[in-house]
Amino acid sequence: MELVVARVGAAHGLQGMVRLEVRTDDPAGRFAPGAVLPTDPADRGPLTVVQSTERSGSWYARFAEVPDRTAAEALRGTLLLVTVEDEVEEDAWYPHELVGLPVEDTTGRHVGTVAGIEHLPAQDVLVLTEENGARTLVPFVAEIVPLVDVPGRRVVIDPPHGLLAADEA
Template sequence: MTARVCVARIGAPHGLRGEVRLWTFTEDPFAVTRYGPLSTKDGTRQLEVARARPAKDHLVATLTGVTTREEAERLNGIELYIARDTLPGTDEGEFYHADLIGLAAVDAAGKPLGSVAAIHNFGAGDIIEIAPAHGPTLMLPFTDAVVPTVDIAGGRVVIEMPGEIEGDEPDSV
């Protein structure tokens, strides 16, 4: 199966005629209107954004074939995906989060730390999740100081552990 990228998540209904709140994960929020049919995570259903308008921190969208509030309610929480190869290429130093999943994570000395399990954003910035071979995952801020090198061609990211970042001193108790 072709690699897929989550580009949006459907939220609660908006109004009575089947509109939904739509949170997009694209640089241009309206790009989701130009991708054509978007598929659900399991790939069993396709939905297309027919129209969208801006709202405070999301879009209000009309999805093709969704005409009632009840139909819109059943879609709440569904993530929408497209094939990775339909996205535009990236410039030097740019990448899609999906391209990082599975890359090896190493420290500045090249010692393996695990692999990139996910990139999260809980509202205060991106978090990189590193899954070591054994033990709990590491959740670190995805900043230039913590992740100074992303080498997709080389299949790795370099992680500066927070205690190792220059000028970073542990908090005293």
Template sequence: MARDGAADRLILVGAVTAPHGVQGAVKVKSFTADPEALAVLPLHDQEGRRVRLKVLSARGDVLIARIAGTSDRNAAERLRGTRLFVPREALDEPDEDEFYHADLIGLRAERADGSLVGTVAAMHDFGAGDLVEVKTEAGKAVLLPFDRDTVPVVDVAGGRLVVDPPHGLIDGEDGAPEEGAPDGEDGEDGTER
């Protein structure tokens, strides 16, 4: 599956979360590895308008910034919820074995034999490492660790991931828990479920 239009897509890189102070500054949550990079990226809002950001300070992934044309708290309040995007072509190409989450969403997820498991619906990081969310053909959302064991091949240009999910996780596999089985019943091997 070719990724048509991948080069001209807008990638979400941050969002204005709240005003800060009374002189028009805002808090910006960055979704980038280097939050202060937002100051030099060609940012646009969700309507496609150019946004010029001057970073005043940073703490973790939250920036205190001034947005051009915003000089008081009321104007800053109106920016709450503004999503900040950058054109995909403005981003550096990732290093080998590094990927932009946005480039993975929509890829086919298939087994090594080429059989379709589903489509990458989202990427998540809840603090213990990246997870890839695959929506199966049956419509079930399955979270898989995004590591070399579970996702041994990432072929963005080819529009696919090869996945090796833990046995029983995907519907239709032998050993999958039966629907409606009450919790706490003994399994076939005598262990508690």
């Protein structure tokens, strides 16, 4: 399976460095010198990392196949990928595996569907589209989300009263 780890942004400098819109929790490892990254579209890669650096919260990289600013500008919008093995690890999933899963409460009542995951500074949250169409952010902690069953195609939540828009006032 291939996952997106970054999107190439604007060129930075004259020697082919680009800014990366990072989508991984391990940028230092994913963009280590020598790493070879497939791309989407495929004809723009693969790209071999020569140098990467983090400055003021932003990541920048230079690739062996990108000699100058003109080549770097042509990469803008390219997705950088990694190939991962499907691992069997308890309580491990990728966000794309959760999108679309039905959500029920601990009584078995259907409350909505997972629309995505947002990574907020304090914690991750499930983005829940409730049956009435309301968008609700559910803290992704074991006390509130006690079960994520990807093979069984369901997520169980135990929301405190008032979290869901459907809760009575």
